[in-house]
Amino acid sequence: MPEAPLLSEKPRLRGVLRRTVPFLRPHRGVLAMAIGLGTAATLALTLVPSVVGWAVDRVAGRDGEGLGFAAAAFAGLVLARLILLRSGEIWLAKAGERVVKSLRDLVVSRLATAPLRFLEAQRSGDLLRRSTTEIADLASFVRGDLPDLLSVTGYLLFTTILLLVYSWQLTLVVVLVFLPLSVLVMRWFQRGAGPAFAAEAAAQAAVAATYREGLQAREAIVSRGAEDQWRERFDRDAAEVRKTALRTEFVVLRTGGVTLAQSVADATILVFGGGLVLAWGLPLSTVAVFVVAMRQLFDSTNQLTTLIGQLQTSRTGLARLLDLLDLAERPGGSGRGADVPERGVLEASTVDFQYTAGVPVLTGVSCTFPPGSRTGLVGPTGSGKTTLAKILTGLYPVDGGCVRYAGVPLEEIEPDLLRRRIMLVPQRVHLVAGTLRDNIRLVPDPPPDERIARALEELGLREWAANLPAGLDTPAGDSLSAGERQLVGLIRAALVDPAVLVLDEATADVDPATGDRIERALDRLHAGRSLIVVAHRQSTIDRLPAAVRLESGRVLAGER
Numbered sequence: 001m002p003e004a005p006l007l008s009e010k011p012r013l014r015g016v017l018r019r020t021v022p023f024l025r026p027h028r029g030v031l032a033m034a035i036g037l038g039t040a041a042t043l044a045l046t047l048v049p050s051v052v053g054w055a056v057d058r059v060a061g062r063d064g065e066g067l068g069f070a071a072a073a074f075a076g077l078v079l080a081r082l083i084l085l086r087s088g089e090i091w092l093a094k095a096g097e098r099v100v101k102s103l104r105d106l107v108v109s110r111l112a113t114a115p116l117r118f119l120e121a122q123r124s125g126d127l128l129r130r131s132t133t134e135i136a137d138l139a140s141f142v143r144g145d146l147p148d149l150l151s152v153t154g155y156l157l158f159t160t161i162l163l164l165v166y167s168w169q170l171t172l173v174v175v176l177v178f179l180p181l182s183v184l185v186m187r188w189f190q191r192g193a194g195p196a197f198a199a200e201a202a203a204q205a206a207v208a209a210t211y212r213e214g215l216q217a218r219e220a221i222v223s224r225g226a227e228d229q230w231r232e233r234f235d236r237d238a239a240e241v242r243k244t245a246l247r248t249e250f251v252v253l254r255t256g257g258v259t260l261a262q263s264v265a266d267a268t269i270l271v272f273g274g275g276l277v278l279a280w281g282l283p284l285s286t287v288a289v290f291v292v293a294m295r296q297l298f299d300s301t302n303q304l305t306t307l308i309g310q311l312q313t314s315r316t317g318l319a320r321l322l323d324l325l326d327l328a329e330r331p332g333g334s335g336r337g338a339d340v341p342e343r344g345v346l347e348a349s350t351v352d353f354q355y356t357a358g359v360p361v362l363t364g365v366s367c368t369f370p371p372g373s374r375t376g377l378v379g380p381t382g383s384g385k386t387t388l389a390k391i392l393t394g395l396y397p398v399d400g401g402c403v404r405y406a407g408v409p410l411e412e413i414e415p416d417l418l419r420r421r422i423m424l425v426p427q428r429v430h431l432v433a434g435t436l437r438d439n440i441r442l443v444p445d446p447p448p449d450e451r452i453a454r455a456l457e458e459l460g461l462r463e464w465a466a467n468l469p470a471g472l473d474t475p476a477g478d479s480l481s482a483g484e485r486q487l488v489g490l491i492r493a494a495l496v497d498p499a500v501l502v503l504d505e506a507t508a509d510v511d512p513a514t515g516d517r518i519e520r521a522l523d524r525l526h527a528g529r530s531l532i533v534v535a536h537r538q539s540t541i542d543r544l545p546a547a548v549r550l551e552s553g554r555v556l557a558g559e560r
Helices: 016-046 048-060 064-113 116-121 124-144 146-166 168-216 218-223 227-280 284-328 385-392 415-421 436-440 449-458 462-466 482-496 512-525 538-542
Strands: 346-356 359-369 374-378 400-405 422-425 500-504 530-534 546-551 554-557
Touching: 016 048, 016 064, 016 146, 016 284, 048 064, 048 146, 048 284, 064 124, 064 146, 064 284, 124 146, 124 168, 124 284, 146 168, 146 284, 168 218, 168 227, 168 284, 218 227, 227 284, 346 385, 359 385, 359 400, 359 554, 374 385, 385 422, 385 500, 385 530, 385 546, 415 422, 422 482, 436 449, 436 482, 449 462, 449 482, 482 500, 482 512
Parallel strands: 374 530, 374 546, 422 500, 500 530
Antiparallel strands: 346 359, 346 400, 546 554
């Protein structure tokens, strides 16, 4: 099997919006309402220059009543635009939040079910940034910049149509003078924007990953006196962020060339329009419409150049997010979960596995674990015990051979059902912020307090829990030792009641008293289920009637 794919530092930007369309379809009703209101608000603003031209004609004809109607129409348009714009922004924010929430939920779902090899292959800081910061940035763009972007784009389109209606000659002047210069400037910007924004995003992800890794390894860094080396690495990554951010700013400055194009177009319209008024009798109101409309047109263009920078940032973040969603998707099983009995034989047949191509970790491993058996996985460090444990629980797919439960290959069992049939308690049980009770409930179908109490009694851990500072309400952070974290894992296992329980070094690096408590709990937990223990302590090995011995990724001996 190929190595786990790595997230791209610079994912492809082409087709990002097209790839986002499937996420928009469930919200098309709200989006249509938001776009409709925004379009109406933009249209109201587009008609303002026409009202100004009408007013100029009324003044030229000394029509006071008509001037009053023009003023009323102007006020009505401004008020209508305000109401429509705010309503459109509210609906767009609602639609945007729904889209962002669906993306956020999908990211959480994909990461929760992603293959373990994929998660382990990524830098944790990069995963964290893509699943939190970049989604938050996208939400901020949707709330703050997307309404302006749609309004400005619509105004540019409607104003161009309006100007064509009034004078195709002056419109042609605007197109021939302003448009080529603006296009050249924006193409210059686009050529540098893609690489610049992608490089900045990648640099920010790298510095976040380095910072996170430094926090996670702070004890090792301090104990080994490696603070200077870590600081140099962090400073190097931070310097790259500054370098890429400066490059991005220089690219954004290119959009300032649009202002020069505006000035040239303004001067040209005044000269050419004035000539048409004097020579061909063009209405003065038409020139007034062009002057007002072009001022708003240029203001919109300036705003658009700013928004394009924000759009490029969001587009890059969205591309990185889609890259994560694509790679983190786990292929579904074949749906045979209903055919898998509660108890069955777990069997590995000639299993091969490698993390890196050409470097085998397990070779031809075969072993069988009948229902109700108790077996140790024994061997020196690096022999493949933990890897085999993860393969037996379906967390790693094999490169060769097969692992079956009750005769069914693990990859054909529905993942949720597989987790209920075979459960792994890792060497370091992960705890989340909250109480001990909150952490014990991190199982399918969180149990009530009565069920937790029964599990504690069944495992002989009721007294241990009662003696904690606040019982089950004790904060579960650093107050629990490594051994006590293992007890939390065993309690979770008792609540899930798996057919096969796999423990990875359950009694390693724990004090003797806690180790004895874990082993007594294991004796009680074993009833009716297969128990596979990655054994470290000799006392644990001696308590197990069978063992699979590994050395250099191969089985040396079968059951004893």
